[in-house]
Amino acid sequence: MSLKSRWLHFQVKWSKLSRENVKQKIWNYVRVRFLTGVATLLPLFLTIWTFTVVLKFFDGFLGPYIYARFGVTIPGLGILATILLIFVWGVFTSNIVGRRILSWQDALIRRIPFAGIIYSGTQQLISALASGRQNEFRGAVLFEYPRRGLYVIGFVTKESSGELQAKTEDRLTNVFVPTTPNPTSGFLILVPQTDLIPLEMSVEDAMKVVISGGIVMPDYKPNQANQKLPENIGETPPPTEEDQIQETI
Secondary structure, three states, X not given: OOHHHHHHHHHHHHHHHHHHHHHHHHHHHHHHHHHHHHHHHHHHHHHHHHHHHHHHHHHHHHHHHHHHHHOOOOOXXXXXXXXXXXXXXXXXXXXXXXXXXXXXXXXXXXXOOOHHHHHHHHHHHHHHHHOOHHHHOOEEEEEEOOOOOOEEEEEEEEEXXXXXXXXXXXXXXXXXXXXXOOOOOEEEEEEEXXXXXXXXXXXXXXXXXXXXXXXXXXXXXXXXXXXXXXXXXXXXXXXXXXXXXXXXX
């Protein structure tokens, strides 16, 4: 093959590689931008969709009955009527008679197969949300578990006391380790306070990390590092209005 032929062959091959490279770059650009659009729009669409479904559900819960009774259709009236009904039910169940009815209702539903499981799980979840369970935690911490080199996120409940503390030389702290993706279940670990690494993120942000399996990660400012656990980490906070809600659930 002559030098000219080799040069022509090189030009053809280089031109082909250049075209393939350009196509690949264009495809990568389109793919990345499309996935970026999906990632930014999907949460918005899901939020709007969920909000719309909830509104339609509550509006349609009592809306047809209002129309059948009064012969008028007012958008949103079903929502207001439902909110009012929930409020009245909350007032009723706050007294002694209402609590007795709730106790009877719980005992009855829990005996029903499968329905009792759903009812109990939903009740625990609502109870945790209504009582602001994150307020029961003194803070989020990181510690090595189940062996050195592996870390888990835990939530400090209070300092150990009584026999649990008396049997050990270390100053122990009660730490609740929730499971993913259901944080209402988990287990208790008594950890020496010297082994705890306090996290600057809020309890709510730390719970988001656990529930999402690490997909959701809050922003972090490095200048907030190396903080110590607060001195009142084991103190029980004074009761709040949310505690009253917890008592009625």
